[in-house]
Amino acid sequence: MRDLFREGLKLGESLAKLPWEAARRLGGDSETVRHAANLGERLGTLPFRAASALLGPGAAGAQPGAEARAPGGTGTGAGPATPPKRVVVLGAGYAGLSSFLELQEHLPRGYEVVLVNGDKYHWFTTELHTYVAGEAPDAVRVPLSRVVARPGRLVVDRVSHINAEAKRVELASGDVLAYDYLVFALGSDPEYFGLPGVAEHSLVAGNWQAATHLRNRISAMLEHHGVDDPLHVVVAGGGLTGVEVAGELADEYGARVRLTLVEAGPDIMAGFAPELVRTAREVLEGKSIAIRAGNPIARVDEKLITYKDGDKMAFDVLVWAGGVRGSGTLAESGLALTPRGRAKVDSCLRAVGHHEVYVVGDSASFLDPGTGRELPPTAQAAVQMGRAAGLNLIHRLKGRAEVPFVPNIKGAFASLGRKQGVGQMGDEQFTGVPALLIKNLIESHHAWETGGGVMPLVGRLLRGPQRYLRGTAQQRPAFRPAARRTAPAARAEVRHQ
Numbered sequence: 001m002r003d004l005f006r007e008g009l010k011l012g013e014s015l016a017k018l019p020w021e022a023a024r025r026l027g028g029d030s031e032t033v034r035h036a037a038n039l040g041e042r043l044g045t046l047p048f049r050a051a052s053a054l055l056g057p058g059a060a061g062a063q064p065g066a067e068a069r070a071p072g073g074t075g076t077g078a079g080p081a082t083p084p085k086r087v088v089v090l091g092a093g094y095a096g097l098s099s100f101l102e103l104q105e106h107l108p109r110g111y112e113v114v115l116v117n118g119d120k121y122h123w124f125t126t127e128l129h130t131y132v133a134g135e136a137p138d139a140v141r142v143p144l145s146r147v148v149a150r151p152g153r154l155v156v157d158r159v160s161h162i163n164a165e166a167k168r169v170e171l172a173s174g175d176v177l178a179y180d181y182l183v184f185a186l187g188s189d190p191e192y193f194g195l196p197g198v199a200e201h202s203l204v205a206g207n208w209q210a211a212t213h214l215r216n217r218i219s220a221m222l223e224h225h226g227v228d229d230p231l232h233v234v235v236a237g238g239g240l241t242g243v244e245v246a247g248e249l250a251d252e253y254g255a256r257v258r259l260t261l262v263e264a265g266p267d268i269m270a271g272f273a274p275e276l277v278r279t280a281r282e283v284l285e286g287k288s289i290a291i292r293a294g295n296p297i298a299r300v301d302e303k304l305i306t307y308k309d310g311d312k313m314a315f316d317v318l319v320w321a322g323g324v325r326g327s328g329t330l331a332e333s334g335l336a337l338t339p340r341g342r343a344k345v346d347s348c349l350r351a352v353g354h355h356e357v358y359v360v361g362d363s364a365s366f367l368d369p370g371t372g373r374e375l376p377p378t379a380q381a382a383v384q385m386g387r388a389a390g391l392n393l394i395h396r397l398k399g400r401a402e403v404p405f406v407p408n409i410k411g412a413f414a415s416l417g418r419k420q421g422v423g424q425m426g427d428e429q430f431t432g433v434p435a436l437l438i439k440n441l442i443e444s445h446h447a448w449e450t451g452g453g454v455m456p457l458v459g460r461l462l463r464g465p466q467r468y469l470r471g472t473a474q475q476r477p478a479f480r481p482a483a484r485r486t487a488p489a490a491r492a493e494v495r496h497q
């Protein structure tokens, strides 16, 4: 008889998931998802009830609280006698949302999961460069209400302080959230390497608030600049972020901006194959972007960069894409941090010394067992970490063993404006439109996986071709190093000696 109950329970669990999953996948709003969860909850208990009616309630005695429960529902049986234990996920970026979705779907009875984010949207941070260059905000974000459903709960507030000893999170509103388990995924802050003046005189594109500020600053300043007097935008940092920002600004504003891409290392796009770096250089220089590598910035004063060799360069806007560190909210948390402010985590992504805290994404210092080095901060790594931490926590809550995280970094792709890109996946290299297409597919897949539903997926798939067809603003003649100091482009540049 117990077998019959067990089978009923299994069938009930499968039935319970169906409406919820369908509503989530089809992009229903939070209300629809909630209704679907409730319907699933009722459906899910049917086989169990049928077994009870046939065999008598006593037959289920060996299965305390054994009623099926929809993943988005609260269960219709007697709820837990004690208040639910709380899992708090901080941050709804790539890492946090990936964790949250696993938890929301598989959380065992007796737990609730709360997602805290400073904003009511999940932003596609990897596409913020397009937003900086004028893209509509809705093209690069999805409302969290689309993906949060019971037992999940969303709190829109800023995290101001974390106390790992007391297991409390303080919010900007003054509210305090106690937790039993915490997933920390608040992304990163810019790393200025202590260079004088950089923090004060530069802007960044690493999060939506900063990107909004940068976007507004550029468009406000462009009101006073034109093709005869282009705005000099210096992008400092030749990694993915810097290259994508520079390429996008060039395509959007053409001759109205003069772009310089500065890289402290010997060349841009460290880690990419030399042939791809060469292609990227050709494409960017073809957009009149001056690339200046191998001479690090030593200090920044108002509108003036001083390089390590003493050279000076005037600028109108400085975009800092020189590196990131762990979120500043970790600083006083009591967690063990690296010099770059990232929380040290073990092989299962738990904070060293605080195993009830999981740290994922840009704020985690995870030693990749494959390379022995810290896993670089990327969206791909963030999603994988987030999912792994969510699943590990579920294993733990269900009394199962946790599984060490093994990253599976498949490749890297960068857009070089709207019409070209470069990328590598395993031994394969991609350039031009195929690279852009693959990048677009990766982003679309992410939209689907985060549960935004069909509309964001379709929007994402169409976005690449739309961007391509939108074309590019008219460029100045391709950049020639020798011509760099001719008027008017040389207007802002000053030599030290």
Ligand SMILES: Cc1cc2nc3c(=O)[nH]c(=O)nc-3n(C[C@H](O)[C@H](O)[C@H](O)COP(=O)(O)OP(=O)(O)OC[C@H]3O[C@@H](n4cnc5c(N)ncnc54)[C@H](O)[C@@H]3O)c2cc1C
Pocket: 090, 091, 092, 093, 094, 095, 096, 116, 117, 118, 119, 121, 122, 123, 125, 126, 127, 128, 129, 157, 158, 159, 160, 185, 186, 187, 188, 205, 206, 207, 240, 241, 244, 245, 327, 329, 360, 361, 362, 363, 377, 378, 379, 380, 381, 382, 413, 414
């Ligand atoms: C322009 C640009 C292009 C990029 N291109 C690529 C690329 O092509 N490929 C790639 O792999 N990576 C790329 N990256 C890097 C990638 O975006 C990051 O590695 C990734 O976003 C890290 O994910 P995360 O979840 O750790 O943090 P995020 O995605 O930054 O998420 C952090 C979340 O926490 C929230 N938050 C932060 N602080 C608080 C607070 N105090 N209170 C409440 N909420 C808070 C934020 O609003 C956000 O929702 C790019 C980055 C930029 C800026």
